[in-house]
Structure formats: C-alpha cells, structure tokens
Amino acid sequence: MILIHSISTGKMELFSREIDETKNWLPKEGTVNYYGKLMSSEEANFYYKALLEGIEWRNDEAVIFGKHYITKRKVAWYGDQRFEYSYSNVTKHALPWTPELIKLKALAEAKSGETYNSCLLNLYHSGEEGMAWHSDGEKDLKKNGAIASMSFGAERKFAFKHKETKEKIDIFLENGSLLVMKDATQSHWLHRLPPTKKVDSPRVNLTFRTIER
Template sequence: MERDNILPKEGEAYYFGSILTPKEADYYFERLFKTIDWQQDEVIIFGKRIVTKRKTGWYGEKEFEYTYSKITRKAKIWTPELVALMKLVEKRTGLEFNSCLLNLYHSGEEGMSWHSDAEAELGKDPAIASLSLGAERKFVLKNKASGEKISLELENGSLLLMKGQTQKFWLHSLPKTKKVKEPRINLTFRKIVKTKK
C-alpha cells in the first residue's frame, strides 16, 4: 500500500492511523497491562543510575539480548497477544519482526526523551513499527543536523512505521504533558539481526 512519507528528507516514516477497532484496542490494552512482565526501567543519565517511572517489557521469538540506555536485557518469549499483534503489523507493513520493546506510560507525566533506535543489534537502517494503545500522545521527530521537527498525534490503535535512514538522521521523542491523565502502552516491533554470544 502506498502511503505518504511524513519525513521531508533523510529517512522514511509512514503513519497508518488506527489499524484496530476501538474495542480491539481496549481489549489488547487490558490484556497487555495484565500479562506483560512490566519492569521498572533503569537508565544511566550523566553517569547516575536512575529508576524511571515508565515501565518496559522486552519480548521476542528467542531470548535475544538487547542493550539500550547502557542496560542489557534478555528477552522473554512471546505471549499470544504479542504474536497476534505482530502478525497484524507484519501484514500491514509487509515486513518481518522478531522482537518487541513495550513501554507503559502511566500518564502524560511520563514520556521518552530524544533518542534514535540505532543499537548495533538492529543492523543498518532498521525498520521499527510502533503500535499505540490507550491515551493519544504527541510524538515528535527531529532532524539531527537541521533541528527541523515533525509532530504527529499517535491515536489509540495506531501504527507508525519508521524505516530507511530515519534512525541515522532523525531523533524522536514522546514529550511529557500535564494534559494527558490516562495511560498508554506502546509496542515497538523490531528485528534483531546481530546476536551477541
């Protein structure tokens, strides 16, 4: 399916809007909220270990090791809901994934700062498919060289695909906001291509 690239240069990002009915989106939100083994994330900021309020889960078809924010984690094996959602995302994007990083934001007080998903495990020019459940949140992409920003609202049940050189040339963030009181779950499906021994 042809879609418009929302990036003006140096990468590709496609917004599919909602790919789930509101009922399906609610169902999966509740199921993931209950069944994912949510972990308090630890990040290292200016050399200090900080426990974030946001919770994360790391799942895959194998016990992949993945390093992000200087912390290495071993993947848990797929749950039935994650397999069902991945199949849906694979069908829509025409791409294959083998792992998923989940984030649980309890409210708008939690977000994610500027970063790109350029970990070695993902290989060159990784495709990342991001599925959103729950509260609608603003998502921003920023060009590393020019600072140009592209903003969009990620609605309940929506799919965003980042691919090509996006991670090389753009950062992305989920800004905190006092306006949003409701929780949101985000799933980023990824493909681990290099595994560490």
C-alpha cells in the same frame, strides 16, 4: 482524524481517516508511514487491557556517567529467542511471546510488509511520563531496518527532529494505531514522546523491531 503539525512551517494540517498509507511524513533522509487506527475502538481497548495485565512490566533502568537511574516508566522485552538488548548501559533479555503479542506482530507485519523478531514495550502511566530525544541506533538492531510502533490507550503526541536542520514534525498517535520508521530515519532524525499535563491516563507502546547477530 489525523492531525499533523510542522513546527518548521508553523502550519497545522488535518487529514481525514482515509490516508495514503505509503505517504512519507518526513521531508527527507528517512521514511515514516502512519497507518492510523488498524482496528475498532473495542478491539483496541481489549488489547490495551490485555497488555496492561498480561505483560511482565519492570521499571526501566539506565546507567549514566556511573549513576544508576530507575524510571517511573515501565518496560518489557519479548522476542523469538532470548535476545540480549542493551541501551543506556543496561542489558535486557527477551521473554517468550504472549498470544496477544504474536497476533499484534502479525498485524504489524501484514500492514508494513516487514518482518520482526522482537518487541520493546513501554508503559507510560500518564502524560507526565515521556521519552527524551533519541534515535534507535543500537548496534544489535538491523541497519536501516523497520521499527513498527503500535499505540494503545491515551492518544499522545510523537515528535521528530532532524539532527542537523532541527526541523520538527509532530504526529498524534491514536489508540490502536500503527506508525513505521525505516530506511535512514534513525541516522538523520531524533524522536521523542513529549510529556504533557493534558493526559492523565496510561499509554502502552509496542515497538516491533529486528535484532541481528
């Protein structure tokens, strides 16, 4: 089941597994498609374990107003070549693809009809770790390009908020699922992973994207 909550209307909508993969979950100024689970629970758990153990995880860093912060959340950056990727005044260099990431990238490309040359991964150890409101608008990213978000492990709520109207949309992302953001989404919408005390297990998130030079 897919549970969508629109804060603007206050309504909770429940959708069956048979969803329209072309449906845009945003009401305007952007495109978000949710494909639900792409694989069996057994296959999703296999990738979850492989990513936990096989990725070169590092604590994320940020420099804000000259102060250096290190987060509990861990990250990793992989790509076709040693891309540089900068955000929060910190620069990362992409590592070579692992066999599992190559397979998952191909799956994301086949489902979304897009191509990707890099992937930013996040490891959230529990629901207490999340991500604040932001847009993926770094200058190295393809303008209005697609970002394919694959989730493994704990099911977590993923939220969107329109930059002007403040309208909010929540989507619950399942283990082994795919969500794609594209077109003008990053220009008009913020997104975040809200922290929660209801989740005590890890979640691994892969965001396949396209770097342009």
